Amino acid sequence: MSPELHISLSNLQSNIQFFQRMITKNTELSAVVKSDAYGLGIAKIVPEIERCGVRSFFTATISEAIKVRRYSRASEIFTLNGFDFLKSNLYREHNITPIINNILEAQKFIEIFNQTQKVAIQLNTGMNRLGLDKQSLLKNIDIIKLLPLNLILSHLACADDTSNKENTAQKDLFINLCQTLPNIRQSLSASHGALLGNDFHFDMVRPGIGLYGGIRNNELKEVIQIKVPVLQDFIIDKNMQVGYNFTYKAKHKIKAATLAMGYADGLPRTLSNIGKLFYENIPCPIIGRISMDLVTVDISNLPKTPKYLCVFSPEYQVDDFAKDCRTISHEVLVNLGERVTRVYSK
């Protein structure tokens, strides 16, 4: 038996509509679907997003973009991690739009495609990760102007920190840099950036995690639940120990259950003796070390042994789980393993 990842397509749709309501009619809503649509599965998620009217998708790599193309014939697909020019034929063959991140990529693009292929450019407005900074842009503006650009984008470093003045600083620099490349669509914001308000929307917003239920917000819905099958229940007497290296010792007699989810499935080992699974709203504490394929929990509080427990509860959502893992929702989602069966519902 394996864990099941239940994905609510109607809540995904509701989250898309939330972003659609937020933007004006001059702004396009695109969707970020890198890393297999944040672990939820490109094959089902891309067509569902497209049904809501979205026509532009972002992936990290060309391989991901090709996978998206399989499920979306007509949309525009961008690769955020740059132009992988050694595979230039794939961009043409699958009609993928590379995002140029530096001058070498720009030169290679012109050399290979000239004006025959669409292209976008990323500007570095302060995150210092990828993209052309002001200096390289201005120094190489003649080369950049040879590119048949259809989108200029940049990325905010601190968008989840709404009052951070760096957001405005990045926006102002973005506006400033875009002036050197007039009449081209502009995009600055992903999910958190979109929530900062209309000033941050420009011609396109690019939510990812916000679509998939990873942001706690009254108007965004949870999209996923993980159901973990119980394999066995048993009594742990006082002073008995549980799991690798006996990191748990029972203070009194308890009833325990071992379930079919381990760190290979995306239940991080760091939750050993800290995390919990749920039966409805009742928490069942994880006892002992999480193994590769298994986890043991204390089910003493349950009236009887259930068939499965859940990773989330109405009061303990993806972002709460992520906090306990000392990370963010994004890492939780993309770490859900291959053995976890994806189950989609309307």
Place this chain on the structure above:
Amino acid sequence: MSPELHISLSNLQSNIQFFQRMITKNTELSAVVKSDAYGLGIAKIVPEIERCGVRSFFTATISEAIKVRRYSRASEIFTLNGFDFLKSNLYREHNITPIINNILEAQKFIEIFNQTQKVAIQLNTGMNRLGLDKQSLLKNIDIIKLLPLNLILSHLACADDTSNKENTAQKDLFINLCQTLPNIRQSLSASHGALLGNDFHFDMVRPGIGLYGGIRNNELKEVIQIKVPVLQDFIIDKNMQVGYNFTYKAKHKIKAATLAMGYADGLPRTLSNIGKLFYENIPCPIIGRISMDLVTVDISNLPKTPKYLCVFSPEYQVDDFAKDCRTISHEVLVNLGERVTRVYSK
């Protein structure tokens, strides 16, 4: 561009031979290949292990076992996570041997298969995770004796802690419990247990992580290296900040590079500002937050910008990396993402 996981099949073979030399001719060497052969890829790893003379494989689930069967026609394949009796037809169809973990599974097995299918049993000798404990075994011995058992197994909780007296306690209990089921093969030890000496070998040892280079030992070889392509280099001036939430601020001017590996690929976000990548033996510290698809490092110490950096070095191996991630090699391996291209060499 994506990271490449380079897997040395000759070093895998060398590690198999290390375990083969360690055991006597009455002990069988099997291999644990659950979680896609610890992330290295069942399709290539299973045939390679079989070529070394191994004839028994262990997976966690029936789905994994079916995948192993595709690449190994004649071997015996066991499912550690029990007998998934709702899928009993799959065990017969693919000739998979379930490992019974509790009385319900035993009853279901007898009801469905009677004596027509091979079966193994797991005993709980103290880890308190899965398997029948002494009490259930003795209470239900008449049912258990109806099973056409070909293997009795148990699992050590503290085998990596060589001087822990629990190892001997579990072994003694295992010997004691096996007396109730005479003339059936016995197996207690995985990799670390096998290293405890001949007393722990019984009729079969079941190494997993030890085969794949996750144990630091003079006679075991590293099996994997990860090469991460550089996407872009740039200068970070004093006081400039890097990555999400600007958790890194340059104390002086440095040269940085952004590479195509993020937490979606198995470079845990917890290594932000802590981890490093390598050019040969030269460490390049990770600066700022690791993103989903990208990581930025300080390459000031390198003579020029390389095409790629490595996750491991001769002096910084999988278990060192795991320690920096506050986990164990197993979790590092199974978390390597789908985008990471597996490259096999002899």
